[in-house]
Amino acid sequence: MSHNSIHNNQTQFALLKQLLYHQHYQTMLKFLEDNSSWESQELSKLLQLGHAYIHTDLKTIEELSGQVEMDYLTKPSLLxxxxxxxxxxxxxxxxxxxxxxxxxxxxxxxxxxxxxxxxxxxxxxxxxxxxxxxxxxxxxxxxxxxxxxxxxxxxxxxxxxxxxxxxxxxxxxxxxxxxxxxxxxxxxxxxxxxxxxxxxxxxxxxxxxxxxxxxxxxxxxxxxxxxxxxxxxxxxxxxxxxxxxxxxxxxxxDPQQWQGLASIQAAIEKELEKNYTKMSK
Known part of the structure; x- marks a missing residue:
């Protein structure tokens, strides 16, 4: 891998982490569309889940939480x-x-x-x-x-x-x-x-x-x-x-529910790091 490619990956990784810090999930999804080397099905689902969570989109949370091993998010009552x-x-x-x-x-x-x-x-x-x-x-x-x-x-x-x-x-x-x-x-x-x-x-x-x-x-x-x-x-x-x-x-x-967004954030960051490591080899 060339020096320019390594530097470009590092820059993109830093940008994505900054976007994640501010919960800019839709911007990150658009970035994945434009930069397929970063895209993974798991990462896309997590970003969609993050957006759904901060906008109280309960239907999408129900659809995606089990797919990313976070079905505990749907255990409390709807209210x-x-x-x-x-x-x-x-x-x-x-x-x-x-x-x-x-x-x-x-x-x-x-x-x-x-x-x-x-x-x-x-x-x-x-x-x-x-x-x-x-x-x-x-x-x-x-x-x-x-x-x-x-x-x-x-x-x-x-x-x-x-x-x-x-x-x-x-x-x-x-x-x-x-x-x-x-x-x-x-x-x-x-x-x-x-x-x-x-x-x-x-x-x-x-x-x-x-x-x-x-x-x-x-x-x-x-x-x-x-x-x-x-x-x-x-x-x-x-x-x-x-x-x-x-x-x-x-x-x-319920402390697990109070950490719902933090858990989604952590899962997204883990998936980003996995993708970055794979790209850096």
Whole structure:
């Protein structure tokens, strides 16, 4: 092998490792297409899995995880898998200081985390009170629009926990056309969950939504640690830690799942090194 070829391989290897460090999986896949000497089926599958994982593409994760000996990624419930995947993808925004996008992205995560909190404490059958809503577009195509509360089931039990909470906060006029929100779920947590640790975390999460997330979701605002410190008295890493604490309190404490993205990264790096070694001979 010529000196130029060796140097070129070294440069490409360093570039790929840098792209991997920043989770630029699609860029790496494009590089493999353009540089077939680096390509391998295993590496391509791992890169596709990495992209799926940080974007919470559960279908692709299910398809690929077993093919690369990571089928443990599909063992938790669908809701739990969604949270494990989403929070690790969200951490990337934190790392590159995209705090505005980070804050906008926390609401769907909080809905899932609060659902899990309720399911693992006082509402093991919470899912039966939720209804998937399908509505037609102007072209007559039915599409999924979100989750709403099951009005008939909730109102049938006048003394039920959910109905009592709705009456306490909304009187007789809870709007069932609204989609399930973190605000609804927080009220149920506050009314029925007795664990003081969870209640404290719920208050902290509501504080983050009220004073940081909500304004950023509706206005174009530059967010940095100073902005967060002014509004929340804490910086971005502390915000993230509070969300992780809430996820742990909801019952998601499996260390193997928390290392899901790190494991994919390590497997990709191992495959890159194997390919580099083979090319260098």
């Amino acid at each position: 739990e898998r969604r949270v494990y995947s989403y929070i690790q993808g969200l951490a990337i925004k934190l790392e590159i200081k995209e705090y505005d996008d980070y804050l906008r992205a926390i609401t769907p995560l909080l809905v899932d985390v609060l659902r899990l909190t309720l399911e693992n404490t006082v509402f093991p059958d919470l899912e039966r009170y939720l209804v998937e809503v399908m509505k037609e577009t102007d072209e007559g195509i039915p599409i999924y629009r979100g989750l709403q509360w099951n009005q008939s089931l909730i109102e049938a039990d006048k003394n039920g926990k959910i109905n009592r909470t709705w009456e306490r906060y909304y009187g007789k006029h809870f709007n069932y056309s609204h989609y399930v929100s973190s605000s609804h779920l927080l009220k149920l947590v506050e009314d029925y969950v007795k664990d003081p640790k969870i209640l404290k975390l719920a208050v902290q999460i509501r504080h983050i939504e009220k004073y940081a997330r909500n304004i950023v979701a509706h206005e174009l605002i530059y967010v940095d640690d100073a902005w967060l410190k002014h509004r929340l008295k804490i910086e971005a890493k502390e915000v993230h830690q509070q969300i992780i604490n809430m996820i742990n309190a909801a019952g998601l404490r």
